[in-house]
Amino acid sequence: MNSKTKYLLFTLGIIGTILIIFNSIELWYWYEFKLELEISQILFIIGLISFGLYFIIKKNRKILTKIIIGAFGISLILNIHLSTKNFENILRQNRLSEYSELKTCVEMEKRFAVDLEKGKVKYFQFGMFSITEMKDILKSKYDIEYFSMGCMLRSEMECYNKLVDKYLKEKYDNSINDIYKEIGIE
Numbered sequence: 107m108n109s110k111t112k113y114l115l116f117t118l119g120i121i122g123t124i125l126i127i128f129n130s131i132e133l134w135y136w137y138e139f140k141l142e143l144e145i146s147q148i149l150f151i152i153g154l155i156s157f158g159l160y161f162i163i164k165k166n167r168k169i170l171t172k173i174i175i176g177a178f179g180i181s182l183i184l185n186i187h188l189s190t191k192n193f194e195n196i197l198r199q200n201r202l203s204e205y206s207e208l209k210t211c212v213e214m215e216k217r218f219a220v221d222l223e224k225g226k227v228k229y230f231q232f233g234m235f236s237i238t239e240m241k242d243i244l245k246s247k248y249d250i251e252y253f254s255m256g257c258m259l260r261s262e263m264e265c266y267n268k269l270v271d272k273y274l275k276e277k278y279d280n281s282i283n284d285i286y287k288e289i290g291i292e
Contacts, residue, residue, distance in 0.1 A: 115175065115178065129188045149180050149184070153178040157170075215265060215266075227248075231253065235254075240286070
């Protein structure tokens with residue numbers, strides 16, 4: 107193994123280790139990222155095993171080097187992807203926390219006016235499950251960011267949602283109920 111390959115493997119190993127530890131701590135409870143996280147961990151372990159075998163088996167070192175680089179490389183790419191997704195989630199949670207601080211309908215109405223002016227309208231859906239189709243339609247057709255809030259209804263956010271519904275009716279001649287009907291939920 108030449109020195110460039112050694113430095114490449116060392117760099118991939120160190121960066122991969124840091125990202126796997128970080129992502130394992132930060133993303134272990136996000137179900138949507140669990141599979142990618144597990145795959146990256148398995149590939150990293152395969153890379154480590156191959157690295158150990160490299161020093162034991164002298165006959166197949168070229169193949170083992172390719173396996174090490176491939177496993178560490180793919181693991182690194184997955185972990186970089188997961189890190190960017192984690193960052194997007196942090197930004198999303200920060201946007202949501204701004205609305206959690208507003209406690210009255212009047213405050214929400216003022217915030218809606220600001221959001222409408224900036225073109226950053228939100229919709230807060232309450233219920234047990236997030237509705238992916240609703241999220242997709244609101245984003246693609248109306249450029250509205252969707253937040254699934256769980257079962258705990260918050261009246262001030264419902265005030266905001268009523269303004270969103272009014273906005274949709276005025277601008278698009280469509281309502282939230284029409285969107286629910288469109289995706290088959292009535």
